[in-house]
Amino acid sequence: MARINENFLKLKAGYLFPEIARRVNAFSDAEPEKATRVIRCGIGDVTEPLPLAARTAMKEAVDELGERESFRGYGPEQGYEFLRKAVAENAYPGLGVDADEIFVSDGSKCDTGNILDIFGGGQKIAITDPVYPVYVDTNVMAGNTGESDESGQFAGLIYLPCTAENDFTPALPEEKVDLIYLCYPNNPTGTVATGEQLQKWVDYARANDAVILYDAAYEAYVQDAELPRSIYEIEGARECAIEFRSFSKNGGFTGIRCAFIVIPKELTGSTADGERVTLHGLWARRHSTKFNGVSYPVQRAAEALFSVEGKNQIRKLVEHYMGNAALLKEACEKCGLAVYGGEHSPYVWVRCPEGMDSWGMFDRMLQEAQVVVTPGAGFGAAGEGFFRISAFNSRENVKEVCARIAKVLG
Ligand code: MLT
Numbered sequence: 001m002a003r004i005n006e007n008f009l010k011l012k013a014g015y016l017f018p019e020i021a022r023r024v025n026a027f028s029d030a031e032p033e034k035a036t037r038v039i040r041c042g043i044g045d046v047t048e049p050l051p052l053a054a055r056t057a058m059k060e061a062v063d064e065l066g067e068r069e070s071f072r073g074y075g076p077e078q079g080y081e082f083l084r085k086a087v088a089e090n091a092y093p094g095l096g097v098d099a100d101e102i103f104v105s106d107g108s109k110c111d112t113g114n115i116l117d118i119f120g121g122g123q124k125i126a127i128t129d130p131v132y133p134v135y136v137d138t139n140v141m142a143g144n145t146g147e148s149d150e151s152g153q154f155a156g157l158i159y160l161p162c163t164a165e166n167d168f169t170p171a172l173p174e175e176k177v178d179l180i181y182l183c184y185p186n187n188p189t190g191t192v193a194t195g196e197q198l199q200k201w202v203d204y205a206r207a208n209d210a211v212i213l214y215d216a217a218y219e220a221y222v223q224d225a226e227l228p229r230s231i232y233e234i235e236g237a238r239e240c241a242i243e244f245r246s247f248s249k250n251g252g253f254t255g256i257r258c259a260f261i262v263i264p265k266e267l268t269g270s271t272a273d274g275e276r277v278t279l280h281g282l283w284a285r286r287h288s289t290k291f292n293g294v295s296y297p298v299q300r301a302a303e304a305l306f307s308v309e310g311k312n313q314i315r316k317l318v319e320h321y322m323g324n325a326a327l328l329k330e331a332c333e334k335c336g337l338a339v340y341g342g343e344h345s346p347y348v349w350v351r352c353p354e355g356m357d358s359w360g361m362f363d364r365m366l367q368e369a370q371v372v373v374t375p376g377a378g379f380g381a382a383g384e385g386f387f388r389i390s391a392f393n394s395r396e397n398v399k400e401v402c403a404r405i406a407k408v409l410g
Contacts, residue, residue, distance in 0.1 A: 007143045010154070016133045016378040017043045020362070027366055034370055039397050039404075041328075042372040044187070044346060044390045046252040047397075048320060050301075051313035054251055057304035061297035072296050077288040079104025079260065083299045087260055090306040091245065095232045101264055101280065103287050104294050104302075106257040108217045108246040112181075113138035114290075115213060115242065115261070118282040119269065123178040128170045129159040130188055130376060130383030132215065135181045151381035161382045162189060164351070168340060169193070172200060176208045182231075183215035185222060188379045188388045189349045190325075190341015192227050198234045205240035211269065211279070212241040217259075220250035220318050222344045238264040242279065249346065249392075250314050251305040258294050258302045321346045324398040325391035331402035332389070335409040346391040349376070353409065361387045369404040 013019055020042050028035035064070040078084070084099040091097075105111050113134050125144060127135055139145055139157065146155030153159055158177055160170035168189040173180075182201060184193040205212050214231040222229050231241045246259035263283050268276040294302075304310045325342040332339045332350050342348040352361045358375035365371045365387070374390070376383030391398065 005141065005143075007141050007145075010140050010145065010147055011137060012148060012152070015137065016374070020372065020374065020378070023362070024366065024372055037370040038366075038372060039370065039393070039401055040372045041390045041393060041401060042374045044249065044392050046249065046254050046317075046321075046392050047394055048252060048317055050252050050256070051305065051310060051317065053304040053307050053310035053313055054253075054256075054301035058297045058301040061300035065296065075293040075296055075299070077291055077293050078102075078284065079294065080296070080299050083303045084260075086303045086306045087245075090311075092230060092232060092262070095230060096238070097232060097262055098265070101262050103261045103263065103283060104299060105259050105261065105287075105291065106294055107248065108215060108244045108259045109134055111244050111259060111261050112213065112215055114286070115283070116142045116144070117286050117290075118279060119179060119211075120272075124158060124176065125156075126158040126160055126173045126177040126180045128162050128181065128183070128186075129153075129381060130162065130379030130386075131181065132183055132187045133379060135213075136380070151384075152377070153381050159380070159382070162186075162191075163382055164338065164340070167191070168349075169197060172204050176210075178208075178210050180205060180210055180212045181215070182212055183217075184228075185218040185345035186341070187215075187218060187345075188347055188374065188376070188383065190343070190345035190347040192222060192224075192344040195226075195228050195234060198228055198231060198237075202231070202234045202236045202240060206236050209270070210240065211267070212237075213244070214241050215244045217244065217246040218249055218345055219245065220314060221322065221346055223322070224344065227344065232262070232264075238266055240267065242267065247302050247305060250318065251302070251310075252317060253298075253302070256298055256301065258298050320395070321391045324393060324395065327398050327402050328389050328391055328405075331405045332409075335405060337409065342391065348389045348391065350387055350389065352376075352385050352387060358384055358387050365408070369401075369408045371401050371404055 084102040087102050088099040148154045162168040168191040219229040231237045243262040247253040263280040265280050267279045328348045329339050329342040338351040340349040358377040362375040365373050374388040376386030
């Protein structure tokens, strides 16, 4: 008899975004006329065309594969050196990140889930709430939690509430934890962390022998040069942090798939007997066993994003989405709603009108405005009472969404 991993049965609903898609499809079946008006501001999926620099590099790489002399088969699992070097030089200038500490992958969603392979069970894991659901769900699948309660919180995880009252800035855990998930600019609340705030986390992690899993997938949206874009800008972070980055939200690679993890060589974890082992070595073993690398044309396209043209094209994309975020924020504020985020992030986090819960708000926006948003409760119990609007869309659609918000909520 093939036994299943029963941890999966602890996951009550489907994964958030497919669940939203399911509800939108049900609405479309029931209301086919209204369905033609639907504008999707739910999942943070890019809409604007792929930067020219990336397309050109990808086409050239495909042509190289069409010639016997320049054909390539399997590439290095960790990623081609040309890309790892481009990342080290351009994403981490002066931060001492070596090309060898970079592992290229097919996405941060996979990386943030897969990283649990190298950590043992029975750890104390701190997770902000609300949070990108992958962190929670993959811990449930790995058996790191008990069952969930009525609010959806899983026994065994240490939740760090991020509320309007604490400016969506989680307090340090009161107890000693081993793993800490942080994401800045934050998905879903759109908040950013200052260097001083991150220094507290790094100091805590070093004092408690904990590892920070730092998701910086939205770093390109930081608008203030004083704010950190990488955890490695913080003193001591190389001893306690793994960073996740992606080409999805800056270069528009959500459909192309390319990302990377940085694991400093000096970062270690411990065996039950107290022996120190490098996490870099463990991840290299895991990555080369379970992954065969990102395709050559995609890695060439990612490399091209670091060219002068590529950087300019990314800047324009980010400006476009940030312009959308500003419009969405303004439209909600004009309706008297409390609005957060949207200044260093493509996400606008909005408090639901009085007396409405977040799935209720999702339904109302879909039924009355034909706009898909993400209910805050989908990101965790502390997200109840909020909804998230994604700024990833065309300007035309965003202007239309703003007009519909004014009509329905104004
Ligand atoms: C989101 O909408 O939260 C993100 O797009 C999901 C993702 O990047 O996987």
